[in-house]
Amino acid sequence: MEFFDNHKKLFGTAAVMFVTLTLVVAIMPAIHNQNKNKPLAGAxxxxxxxxxxxxxxxxxxxxxxxxxxxxxxxxxxxxxxxxxxxxxxxxxxxxxxxxxxxxxxxxxxxxxxxxxxxxxxxxxxxxxxxxxxxxxxxxxxxxxxxxxxxxxxxxxxxxxxxxxxxxxxxxxxxxxxxxxxxxxxxxxxxxxxxxxxxxxxxxxxxxxYKQTQKQLPGNGDNTNAVNGKELFAANCQACHQANGEGLPGAFPSLKGSPVVTGDNLQLYIDIIMNGYDANPGYGVMPPVGTNMRFTENEVAAIVNYERNSWGNKGGEITPEEAKKIMEAIQLKISKE
CATH class of the missing domain: 1.10.760.10 (Cytochrome c-like domain)
Structure with a gap:
């Protein structure tokens, strides 16, 4: 029992055990993980x-x-x-x-x-x-x-x-x-x-635990049940607002916009996919479609929602039409 009566031996042993356990349980595994897990090449x-x-x-x-x-x-x-x-x-x-x-x-x-x-x-x-x-x-x-x-x-x-x-x-x-x-x-x-x-x-x-996609009412068959309103709310509404009017001096309005309601669908879809930086007085729009990897179904759904909301009266497009325009834009970019 002399070991327990000698405070130097008792606390010295406890200190050695603490340091040893810290090395084995915390420090060495951390060093191993640090050496094993390297940043990705694109990081x-x-x-x-x-x-x-x-x-x-x-x-x-x-x-x-x-x-x-x-x-x-x-x-x-x-x-x-x-x-x-x-x-x-x-x-x-x-x-x-x-x-x-x-x-x-x-x-x-x-x-x-x-x-x-x-x-x-x-x-x-x-x-x-x-x-x-x-x-x-x-x-x-x-x-x-x-x-x-x-x-x-x-x-x-x-x-x-x-x-x-x-x-x-x-x-x-x-x-x-x-x-x-x-x-x-x-x-x-x-x-x-x-x-x-x-x-x-x-x-x-x-x-x-993937969820099965349900048929949403009011979208038609052209967009394969993709809800344009939900896509707009998730990806566009923060800047252009729920009423489509944007914010004066910050983000442009989509309500009554000639880009949204006009016939130049290639320009319109190019802006959705690749962003826009030529609107004086407004911030730069990021390439939302590219970042979020929009398919032709999603692009068509957003276009149709924006062209027919807030009093806009634009024609609808099909996913097939959107796909052709997206391919033409990609071809143009690859040639530049």
């Missing part, structure tokens, strides 16, 4: 702005409402093209010598998952407006506003990044909203969040 190393933006993301508690993990269940496929794998988190390194870094996978989705937000919504203009006041772009949003990331100015300089906030959301109609550095860093981090493609020849894990 991009985060730059300084992205790293600073991640710190802003953490400081503002965004992980409390947003996850960054696409689970392998069917309901999660709206957040990414495939379920998440260990390699997706392999390039997350320590903040510094003393501090580890959070993977920010999260545990709750009060807001949408952000794993692939850089592809779903790459527009800096949209993110800045959304951070200033989420209700501007999503009226039902419960996300808090982050006004401390912005400055209200009477005059802006060439170096300032102005935010296209409608005047109705400002107390002084003549004032301008300017993004602070932290807001720009945070948006850079959000734009960085993209799922990297798997190497050629590697099949993505399939989503489990």
């Amino acid at each position: 991009v190393e985060p730059g300084d702005d992205v790293i600073k933006g991640k710190a802003v993301f953490i400081a503002n508690g965004c992980v409390a409402c947003h996850t960054q993990q696409v689970r392998n269940v069917d309901m999660d496929k709206v957040w990414g093209s495939r379920p998440g794998i260990a390699a997706d988190y392999a390039n997350i390194r320590r903040t510094d010598f003393w501090r580890n870094t959070a993977t920010l996978m999260g545990t709750e989705r009060t807001g949408p998952d952000l794993t692939n937000i850089g592809n779903r919504q790459p527009s800096q203009d949209w993110h800045l407006v959304h951070l200033f006041n989420p209700r501007i772009v999503v009226k039902e949003s419960v996300m808090p506003a982050y006004p401390w990331l912005f400055t209200i100015k009477k005059k802006i300089s060439a170096q300032d990044i102005a935010v296209n906030v409608p005047s109705s959301y400002l107390q002084d109609k003549e004032s301008k909203v300017v993004a602070n550095k932290d807001a720009v860093y945070l948006v850079a981090y959000l734009q960085y969040l993209k799922q990297a493609a798997l190497p050629d020849g590697k099949n993505a894990p399939e989503f489990l």
